[in-house]
Structures are given as structure tokens and as C-alpha cells.
Amino acid sequence: KKFKPRFIIDLATLTGAIIVSLGEEYAGLFSNNDVLSNKIFDVGKKIGEKVWRLPLDESYDKLMNSPVADMQNINYSGGAGSITAAQFLQRFIINKTPWAHLDIAGMAFSKKAANLNPGGATGFGVRLLNRLIEEHYE
Numbered sequence: 001k002k003f004k005p006r007f008i009i010d011l012a013t014l015t016g017a018i019i020v021s022l023g024e025e026y027a028g029l030f031s032n033n034d035v036l037s038n039k040i041f042d043v044g045k046k047i048g049e050k051v052w053r054l055p056l057d058e059s060y061d062k063l064m065n066s067p068v069a070d071m072q073n074i075n076y077s078g079g080a081g082s083i084t085a086a087q088f089l090q091r092f093i094i095n096k097t098p099w100a101h102l103d104i105a106g107m108a109f110s111k112k113a114a115n116l117n118p119g120g121a122t123g124f125g126v127r128l129l130n131r132l133i134e135e136h137y138e
């Protein structure tokens with residue numbers, strides 16, 4: 001509330017479920033804003049840090065309902081784990097601030113050398129965010 005950001009982007013190795021969905025080729029992209037999402041997608045494609053958008057939808061909210069708390073951060077249904085994790089994060093975005101979450105669990109570490117990475121921790125997302133800001137927000 002105090003800072004009134006123009007947008008928020010978070011990156012996290014949030015779920016193993018995203019690895020099941022996208023493997024080690026794409027990070028999962030979740031967003032409440034099509035314009036921001038498209039910018040991230042386009043920049044990622046251009047620089048080789050690929051993202052794929054997955055849905056955020058109110059129908060997934062019921063998977064976080066809890067009989068003893070305001071909400072639960074685990075989905076006991078056994079499905080849509082990366083989506084419900086992003087839905088959980090989205091609950092903390094206020095004032096309809098444009099927001100994007102990148103689930104980079106499949107991209108954060110590489111067992112072999114590829115592109116600009118010799119193997120190991122990849123730093124995935126740093127180049128993407130840098131280029132995004134350079135091209136669209138400076």
C-alpha cells in the first residue's frame with residue numbers, strides 16, 4: 001500500500017509440480033495481467049529464457065479452502081499444484097497491481113552445460129528481468 005508499485009514480479013523455485021508440467025525447458029509463468037505477461041513471454045523468447053503461461057482462475061481457489069483457517073497453502077486433491085501455489089501467492093497482491101510469478105523450479109539448476117551456463121546454478125530469470133526493465137520500464 002505504501003509504495004504503490006507499477007508492477008510486481010516474483011521468481012521462486014516454488015513447486016516440483018512445475019517440473020512435471022514443463023520439465024527443464026520452460027519456467028511457469030502466472031500473471032493477473034495480460035500486458036505484463038506478454039512482455040515477459042516475448043523477452044524470454046528473445047533471450048532464451050523461455051516461459052510458458054499457465055492459468056490462474058477462481059475455480060482453483062476452492063482447493064485452498066480450509067475448515068480451520070482462512071486458507072491452506074497445500075492442495076490435497078493431488079493436482080494443479082503449481083497453479084494452486086500461484087493462486088496462493090496472488091491472494092497477497094493488492095489493488096489489482098499487475099503481477100507475475102515465475103516458478104523456476106525446473107530451470108534453477110542444470111546438470112549439464114547449455115547456452116550461457118556451464119552447468120550448476122543457472123541464474124535463470126536475471127537476464128530476463130534485466131532485459132524486461134531495459135526494454136519496457138527505463
